[in-house]
Amino acid sequence: MRALIALGGNAMTSSTGEATVAAQEAALGTAAERIADLVARGVDVVITHGNGPQVGNLLVKNELAADVVPIVPLDWCGAQTQGTIGYTLTKRLDEAFARRGLDRRSASVVTRALVDADDPGFTTPTKPIGRFLPEAQARRFIAEGQNWQDMGERGWRRVVASPEPREILDAPAVLNLVRAGFVTVAAGGGGIPVVREDGGALLGVEAVIDKDLAAALLGVLVEADVLLIATDVEHAIVGYATPQARPLGTIDVAELTAFAAEGHFAAGSMGPKVEAALRFARSGGRSVITSLDHIVEAVEGRVGTQVTAAPQPAHAEPHQSRP
Template identity: 45%
Template sequence: MLVVAALGGNALLRRGEPLTADAQRANIKVAAQSLADIVRAGHRLVITHGNGPQVGLLALQGAAYKPDEAYPLDVLGAETEGMIGYIIEQELENALGHDRPVATLLTQVLVDKDDPAFNAPTKFVGPVYDKEEAETRADAAGWQIAQDGDKWRRVVPSPKPLDIPDMRVIQLLLDQNVVLICAGGGGIPVLRRDDGSMIGVEAVIDKDAVSALLAQKLGANALLLLTDVDAIYRDFGKETAEPIHTLTIAEADTLDLPAGSMGPKLAAAGHFAESGGISGIGKLEDALAILQHTAGTSVVR
């Protein structure tokens, strides 16, 4: 099977953990062992990943420069693709005993300049703050902020992915049996000009939406959306909460899930399932078990 596995940003950097290289490497090492199980089971593998905490941190670091010297979000997104991809690549090579090629590809993703998301930012990036500190930082930096659980974070535009211009390169690498890490952080958001050339734009695309698009374009057999929660729950957060093991697309549409948590994952899973593939949502450590339908939540047509 060809499997696209999307690693959630919170699975790579747990909520409340410091944004340090050591903390991220420790989590990625755990992720690599789980992903290696998929490869050792005989499946071909493409890996995507989130970058919300990391791209927000780079933006904060950029605030130390003069406003006209700070790098835009598309460039910061490319930096996080390289940074996170490097650690995933290295730890996965170690987990596989260096017996097959692993590569990271910086990936451009096409969006529409008229996408309404540019006027209504929803994508969380960077660290969490209490409300007072978030408001102070927002006033100073011109951010927009929103509540994330019991904390507050910066939000940025998250336009819909339309196409992946680098598909030819991705396919070439897969044809050579490379374990590929691509479209990290939702890919690098780009616009196509009237003359056909492309240029980056200030945004962070939803990683799950891009992963579903990528899986569909590749004709993948399965899409795994891996996070730090073991399944989708009915009545999450209540005493009556219970995990849902299988959902049809129609049933998924009736669930009321927060836009900043499982909502995008379920939407992406449903989108891919419509094409006839297998979609699974669950804990990163359970990746192979989710693929085998013995853990997590399966979304089916």
């Protein structure tokens, strides 16, 4: 079996959201232990991850040093965080493999994701990134060509495009590494967003790609059987924060699509995870949404929200957590 594990932001920061070096090292170490347990079961693993807190840190450095050194563009920020997180995670993975006596190694690929230059997100950017600033400071960066919006009492915040990923350009390299026995980290932060110019050259753009949607695409390209979206809850929930709230266990694409259409999953949190799970399941794979602590049982089909392409048998209870 081959599984693509998509690590959420909670896997790379402390329980309180701290993104210090020590907190990130510790959190990635915990993630590595869980993944090594899965590898010890004989599962081939590809890993992708978010990078929001890490890119946020780089943006603050950009702002504070803007009058001293050139501002680093957003595609460079993505590349830098892929390198840092990939290095740290592979280091921790190799240590975890050695402790288990596993003859496995890890590798990390700085990965590009192709987007359309005419994606509507570039015309009307809406994805907020970075910190809030007073208007006067925000206008300093508007003069540099950035888009900032007035967010009310909290101040101004930068907004960028979040285009659809169309192709994970380095997926063939990732697949070759996996076939060679490497546990491979790829497409961090959804991939470095690039567009193809008329002459065929690739150009980095000021955008961020949803890492879960990129994971669904990468999963197909690296021939994964399972896409596991690791988050901070054990299941997706319908009727969240209402008396009718209930966890979703095994569920087919048609039922989950209906729940999504009814607005059960917030656009800024569970929504993209559910959409990614649906896309991968429609391709013929199995998707799972669950917490990092349960990834072994989830890949084995025993916990989490398990999304399948086919309807469940009539006697099944698709809306309840499996025991």
